Amino acid sequence: MNITETIRDLFHQPFFVCFLAIITCCCFYLLKNENRETPKVTRIVFYALFAITGCIFISNAVYRITHPQVWDFTCFYLWGKVAAGGHDFYRPENLHAVYNSLNLPALDYKEFTNEIVDVGFFYPPPTILYFAPLGYLSFTAALTCWTIFNFIFIAGSIYLVYTMFFKEYKLNGLLFVSTMVFIFLPSIETVSFSQTNFILLFYLLLMKKYEDKNIAGVLLALAFFTKPYMLIFGLFFLLRKKWKIIFSFMISAAAITGLTVALFGKQPFLTYIYNNPVSRIPAKTFSENINQSLHAVLLRQNLITIDKPILYLGIVGGILVLTAIFLFFLLKRKKYDIIFVTLLLVGLLIYAGTLSYYGVLFLFIIAQFFDEKGELGFNRNWLIPLVAIIYLLTTFSVFTAICFLLMVIVFKSCWPSVTSVPYRSGELVKI
Numbered sequence: 001m002n003i004t005e006t007i008r009d010l011f012h013q014p015f016f017v018c019f020l021a022i023i024t025c026c027c028f029y030l031l032k033n034e035n036r037e038t039p040k041v042t043r044i045v046f047y048a049l050f051a052i053t054g055c056i057f058i059s060n061a062v063y064r065i066t067h068p069q070v071w072d073f074t075c076f077y078l079w080g081k082v083a084a085g086g087h088d089f090y091r092p093e094n095l096h097a098v099y100n101s102l103n104l105p106a107l108d109y110k111e112f113t114n115e116i117v118d119v120g121f122f123y124p125p126p127t128i129l130y131f132a133p134l135g136y137l138s139f140t141a142a143l144t145c146w147t148i149f150n151f152i153f154i155a156g157s158i159y160l161v162y163t164m165f166f167k168e169y170k171l172n173g174l175l176f177v178s179t180m181v182f183i184f185l186p187s188i189e190t191v192s193f194s195q196t197n198f199i200l201l202f203y204l205l206l207m208k209k210y211e212d213k214n215i216a217g218v219l220l221a222l223a224f225f226t227k228p229y230m231l232i233f234g235l236f237f238l239l240r241k242k243w244k245i246i247f248s249f250m251i252s253a254a255a256i257t258g259l260t261v262a263l264f265g266k267q268p269f270l271t272y273i274y275n276n277p278v279s280r281i282p283a284k285t286f287s288e289n290i291n292q293s294l295h296a297v298l299l300r301q302n303l304i305t306i307d308k309p310i311l312y313l314g315i316v317g318g319i320l321v322l323t324a325i326f327l328f329f330l331l332k333r334k335k336y337d338i339i340f341v342t343l344l345l346v347g348l349l350i351y352a353g354t355l356s357y358y359g360v361l362f363l364f365i366i367a368q369f370f371d372e373k374g375e376l377g378f379n380r381n382w383l384i385p386l387v388a389i390i391y392l393l394t395t396f397s398v399f400t401a402i403c404f405l406l407m408v409i410v411f412k413s414c415w416p417s418v419t420s421v422p423y424r425s426g427e428l429v430k431i
Contacts, residue, residue, distance in 0.1 A: 007056060011053075011056060011183065011185070011188055012185065012188070012395070013395075014392055014395040014396060015392070017183055017184075017185055017391050017392065017395055018388050018391050018392040018395075020049070020053070020183045020391075021180070021183060021387055021388050021391040022384060022387075022388050023045065023049065024046070024049055024176065024179050024180060024183070025380075025383070025384045025387055025388075026384065027042050027043075027045055027046040027049070028046070028169075028172065028176045029380050029384075030042045031043065031046060031169075031172045032169055032172060046172070046175065046176075047175070049179050050175045050178060050179045050182075053179050053182035053183050054178065054179075054182055056182070057181075057182040057187070057188065057191065060188055060191045060192055061147050061151065061191050064143075064147065064191060064192055064194060065140070065143055065144055065147055068105040068107070068139070068140075068143065069107070069192075069193075070107050070108065070109060070111070070112050071112070071193055072193045072194060072195055073142075073143055073146060073193075073194035074104065074109075074112060074116075075112075075116050076130075076131045076134060076146065076194070077102075077131075077134050077135075077139060077142055077143070078095060078098065078099055078102070078116065078117070079095075079121050079128065079131045080128075080131035080132050080133065080134035080135035080142070081098050081102065081134075081135040082094050082095055082098045082121075082135070083128045083131065083132040083135055083264060084132050084133075084134075084135025084136055085098060085135065086264075088267050088268050088271055089120065089121040089128055089264075089268060090120040090121050090268055090271040090272055090275065090276075090277055091120060091271060091275075092117065092118050092119065092120055092280070095116070095117045095118075095120060096117055096118075099113075099117050102139070103139070104139060105139070114282055115281070115282055115285055118280065119277045119280045119281055119282075120271075120277035120280065121268075121272075121277060122277060122278075122281075122353075123225075123227075123228065124225060124228060124272065125257070125260050125264070125268045125269050125272055126225040126256045126257055126259075126260045127225050127226065128260065128264065128268070129225075129256070129259070129260060129263075130196070130226070132263070132264075133145075134146060143194065146194055147191075147194060150190075150191070150194065150195075150196070150198060150199070153198040153199045153201075153202045154181070154187075154191075154198045156202050157181075157198050157201045157202045157205060157363070158174075158177050158178050158181055160202065160205040160206065160209065161177045161181075161205065161363065161364075161367045162174045162177045164205065164208070164209060164367070165177075165367045165368065165370060165371045165374075166367075166370070177367070180363070180366070181363060183391070184359075184360070184362075184363065184391065184394070185359070185391075185394050185395050186356065186357045186358070186359030186360045186362070186394055186398065187360055187363075189356060189357035190357045190360050193357060195357050196226055196227070197357055197358060197360035197361065198360060199226055200223060200226055200227055200230065200360075200361060201360055201361055201363060201364060203219050203220075203222055203223040203226065203230075204223065204230075204344070204361065204364050205364060206219050207219045207220060207223065207233065208340060208364070211236075211242075211336075211340075212242070213245075214244050214245055214248040215248070216237070216242075216245045216248070217237075217244075217245040217246065217247065217248025217249035217250075217251070217252055218248055218249070218252040220233055220234060220237075220245075220249045220252075221249050221252035221253040221256060222252075222256075224253065225253075225256060229347045229348070229351035229353075229354075230347070232343050232344075232346070232347040233340070233343055233344075233347075234246065234249065235327075235343060236336075236339060236340055236343055237249075239327065239331055239339065240336065283306050286299060286306060286352060287299035287300050290355050290356050291352075291353070291354065291355055292354050292355060292356050292358070292359075292397065292398035292399040292402070293348075293349065293350070293351055293352050293353065293354040293399070294315070294316075294319075294349050294350055294399070295312060295350075295352040296352070296354075296399075297399050298312060298315070316350050319346065319349070319350060320346075320350075323342065323346050326342065326410070326413075327339055327342065327343075329413075330342070330413060333413075335375055335413055336375075337368060337374060337375040337376055338375050338376065338409060338412070338413050341364075341365050341368070341376065341409055342406075342409055344361060344364065344365070345365075345402055345405055345406050345409065346406075348361065348402050349399075349402050349403075349406070354398070354399075354402075355398075356394075356398045358398065359394045359398040359401060362390060362394065362401065362405065365405060366387060366390060369383055369386065369387070370383065375412075375416075376409075376412060378412075386408065389404065390404070390405065
């Protein structure tokens with residue numbers, strides 16, 4: 001193992017990640033404090049953290065290209081090949097025919113065959129629009145293009161977080177956001193698995209930025225066809241009676257669906273409805289350690305079974321009732337930012353396919369913790385330990401991090417003054 005791989009492995013060590021998060025936050029607060037001279041060593045450490053973590057983050061992407069893995073890009077590539085060939089991408093026989101003709105890297109594809117080739121495409125038909133272009137390229141070229149495509153969304157997400165929450169801190173704000181993304185384990189895992197979470201984060205940030213404009217409906221449709229659980233944000237606009245945005249979503253979803261029909265025909269839609277691939281997914285997939293949903297956790301603890309879902313449905317029903325009560329509590333107080341975040345966390349909790357790298361979406365919440373004037377703003381005495389705990393928990397259990405964040409959100413909404421930035425004579429006191 002060379003020094004690069006050793007350093008890369010450090011970013012998977014819980015307390016190392018936690019330590020980096022604390023140091024980065026401390027440096028940021030020292031540099032943003034305008035009331036005293038900041039030691040030069042603070043600036044040097046801050047810049048060095050950005051440079052080193054950025055290099056490690058990019059090296060993960062390069063390593064992913066030069067050392068192909070079975071998961072998850074191979075799934076995307078196979079689905080894209082099937083779609084590009086004009087076949088119904090939900091039918092296992094079509095996946096088998098194309099899979100047997102591919103020249104894939106020499107790896108162990110036994111589990112891949114059972115969980116992907118024998119199952120079919122997982123998502124609603126319009127989602128194939130992401131993957132179909134990959135089918136016209138070789139494996140290496142497709143992986144390279146897909147990585148570049150995802151890095152565009154990574155850069156876009158960093159820029160949006162910066163402009164929405166850290167723009168007043170200029171370069172320091174941009175470097176801080178970038179470093180916090182680079183050291184976050186779900187970010188690293190997303191790159192390692194070539195997953196789509198930064199695409200979702202990008203849509204989520206734009207949806208929040210334009211929550212009162214019709215384009216939010218378009219963004220919701222794009223997010224929904226990226227990961228279906230994002231539909232939960234439709235409830236946000238329903239609660240706020242944003243009928244134009246809901247109409248915009250419906251029109252956009254219909255347009256995307258129409259484009260999919262035009263390109264791939266209606267047969268995939270019929271197969272998706274009448275022969276859904278979910279029924280063919282192996283049972284063990286729902287309880288794998290990488291699955292961090294409530295459903296998976298209860299399965300691993302043998303508290304529920306797949307063939308007898310009554311208890312699970314009862315638990316989910318109870319969660320939804322409590323969530324509805326909490327949402328109406330927030331709605332009366334016009335706590336729209338907290339409503340948005342609550343829906344995100346509840347969606348991740350009850351969605352049966354929530355995997356560990358979905359934690360990337362926590363960055364949307366963490367960024368708002370630093371917004372001192374926002375509903376979710378914390379003072380630094382609370383914020384640094386809070387961020388450290390979140391970064392630590394995500395290395396152990398994203399499910400636990402979801403539960404922890406839900407408790408933080410409830411606490412913040414019920415006792416906002418305890419954790420907020422102190423005020424004096426009606427003005428914000430800078431800390």
